[in-house]
Amino acid sequence: MHAFRALETAAYCPRKLYYRRREGRGDVPDRVETVRSLAFEYEQLLTDDAALLAAPIEIDPAAYRDRLASAKASIDAWEQVADPPIRDADLEGREARGVAHKVLEEPLAPSLAFAGRPPENGVWEPQAVRLVAAAKALAWERERRVERAIAEYPAYGVVRPIDLTVRRTAAYNRAVRTAESIDAPPARLANDAKCGPCSFREECGVETRSAATMLGL
Numbered sequence: 001m002h003a004f005r006a007l008e009t010a011a012y013c014p015r016k017l018y019y020r021r022r023e024g025r026g027d028v029p030d031r032v033e034t035v036r037s038l039a040f041e042y043e044q045l046l047t048d049d050a051a052l053l054a055a056p057i058e059i060d061p062a063a064y065r066d067r068l069a070s071a072k073a074s075i076d077a078w079e080q081v082a083d084p085p086i087r088d089a090d091l092e093g094r095e096a097r098g099v100a101h102k103v104l105e106e107p108l109a110p111s112l113a114f115a116g117r118p119p120e121n122g123v124w125e126p127q128a129v130r131l132v133a134a135a136k137a138l139a140w141e142r143e144r145r146v147e148r149a150i151a152e153y154p155a156y157g158v159v160r161p162i163d164l165t166v167r168r169t170a171a172y173n174r175a176v177r178t179a180e181s182i183d184a185p186p187a188r189l190a191n192d193a194k195c196g197p198c199s200f201r202e203e204c205g206v207e208t209r210s211a212a213t214m215l216g217l
């Protein structure tokens with residue numbers, strides 16, 4: 001049984017999953033919890049100026065409110081997103097278990113809140129793997145089909161439903177196989193774009209381009 005987060009990490013970098021397992025790092029940083037809590041305050045952030053100005057958001061408050069208003073207008077199940085029937089649900093499926101920050105009932109879907117920045121469109125692939133894991137676990141528990149999941153980036157006012165496409169499901173299956181097969185340090189990533197923000201970079205021995213530039217190498 002894999003943690004949703006472990007599958008997300010496997011999709012990001014198998015070597016990072018190896019380090020994380022070895023160190024047993026598991027605590028969620030306070031900042032992440034604080035940002036996630038914004039995902040339960042959308043209606044207040046839309047109407048209460050003081051709450052918006054005090055919130056740990058990463059973009060201009062007016063732009064934040066515009067984004068949230070546009071999500072509210074375009075997402076059918078917005079009422080459940082803003083006031084979810086189930087919060088912080090422990091889900092356990094056939095292959096993975098973890099927490100869905102919200103569970104929407106109609107249509108049945110898990111929602112996960114991510115503390116970081118969203119991509120231009122859609123969701124980052126490792127996060128899509130985590131969303132598929134949550135959707136599959138929910139489907140397993142309820143014995144019902146789950147065809148979509150929701151990615152939330154509360155610090156940026158972005159809420160994006162995603163479909164469980166064949167491509168995303170295939171990425172999830174690859175992550176499960178990867179997580180099952182790691183018993184020695186996997187190779188470092190060939191493309192080091194992901195290494196810059198990686199907390200294991202020193203241990204891994206990867207020299208990122210920015211570090212090399214600073215050193216004049």
Ligand code: SF4
Binds near residue numbers: 014015019188199204
């Ligand atoms: S520094 Fe790069 S290669 Fe090493 S674990 Fe992190 S992401 Fe993977």
